[in-house]
Amino acid sequence: MISGDFCWIYSFERFRDSMNFSDIVGQSVLVDRLKRIMQNQLIGHAYLFVGPEGIGKKTVSNIFARGLLCKSQGNRPCDLCRSCKQFNTGNHPDIYRVTRGSRLSIGVEQIRKMLEDTQLKPYESGRKIYIIEDAHTMTVQAQNALLKTLEEPPGFTTIMLLGDRSQGLLPTVLSRCQVFRMQKLTKKEVCSILVSNLDLSEEKAMLFASLSDGIPGRGLQLAGSKEFNDMREEVFKFLSEFSRLDDMGKMQYKDLFTKYRDNIDVVMDIMVLWFRDILVYKEVHNNHLIINLDKLALLKGQASIFTVKRVRSIIEKIEQSRRMLKGNANYQMTIENLLLAL
Ligand SMILES: [Zn+2]
Structure with a gap:
């Protein structure tokens, strides 16, 4: 329902940082898939998380990335090991993020710089993770630059693309990624996220949940x-x-x-x-x-x-x-x- 661009800024960072899979509301099919990938250690080279802005792509991909880097032999991410701690404070040396910032698109120079980094070995974990946010805004040149590495990245590399939609991505890019589609939540699910994260009554949370179109980020944005x-x-x-x-x-x-x-x-x-x-x-x-x-x-x-x-x-x-x-x-x-x- 709501599709306009919101000019209202609201920070979700504090919800993201130390969340684990058990904190994810909804998305159970996706969460199961991600957990299985980690358990089986069948880790792909490239993943694409797709879903509207505010659906939780960053939250989920951060937990997944943290889990892939985690050193625990048990449940990952453990949030206790050095790697998890570094991740949670934003200081993990093996995470590289490409963001659009205030620009309209992600340009080829940003991708080239990232690709140079893929030549370096990991410091802390056995793996390096590259997260490209707003991947749907990559220019065609940027996507073409990424292609070869998407196909044959160095063995220790995993690239995660986060996109509001898959339109805008070249078919050649799409076909090289394992795609995770994030589902809209029910009103009740959004409501529970709002109640647990904000100082809100259930009635008020339901109002924002009803206006959120199943997208928790929108509900949070409206409520704040x-x-x-x-x-x-x-x-x-x-x-x-x-x-x-x-x-x-x-x-x-x-x-x-x-x-x-x-x-x-x-x-x-x-x-x-x-x-x-x-x-x-x-x-x-x-x-x-x-x-x-x-x-x-x-x-x-x-x-x-x-x-x-x-x-x-x-x-x-x-x-x-x-x-x-x-x-x-x-x-x-x-x-x-x-x-x-x-
Ligand atoms: Zn850990």
Whole structure:
């Protein structure tokens, strides 16, 4: 549901560092595969972790990398050996990361520099691991430079590519990687991640989980964002007033939609969730199923004035506008039509 680029920065580092496989919520098929690879010591040369931003690619690949470097004979990563400790403090000499930073893409020079490093033997562990973040942004030149090494890397080398999507990667690159697709989580799973990582009530966590589209990073981002909360309050001001407004009055709210144009998908999610809550309240009478519990008074008020049919038609209009915007319809016109139709 949410696809806009978030300008809200939230650091996930503190969740990543010392996490182990048992802390991973969801992704059980993938986690089993990774554990088996480590147990059997059948370690590949190249892995690609694919999934939307915030799904947990870094978290999972970090645990996997730490496990591959770990010196324990038992469960890996052990988090006790020298290698694990070095990894957890960001000082492991056998980890090499390529990141995009603030650039739009990963260029060929970055990859060439990495490839030079692959000629050096590991210092600490029997293995060197190269992690290329945002691999889907590698230029074609960068990917071509990587190809030969992906095919025949030095024996002690493992390359991990992390990508939001596999489009953008050359088929020749893809075919040389073992691909791990990361699955979206259920609302409940995202909720449990939020509750265990943030100082949040279950009700509030459920709200953010519902808006996360199954992507825990998004849920964390929303929950930690003052901007999101401000935006939500502004959308709720509109939601609390629109039914009393004439067309002119509704048009006054165009500015709100212009202001949040980059996050229109989130705005629409907030609106849809609200009307879904009204339906739940009217039809099921179970407060436990309501997401916007902090707006219960408003919910009761609107539930008494809107018919089920009207609420359903509003949801349909919002979703229709969303589809039109995705199909590149004119933004102002689509929003105006939506406002008038509500
Ligand atoms: Zn260890």
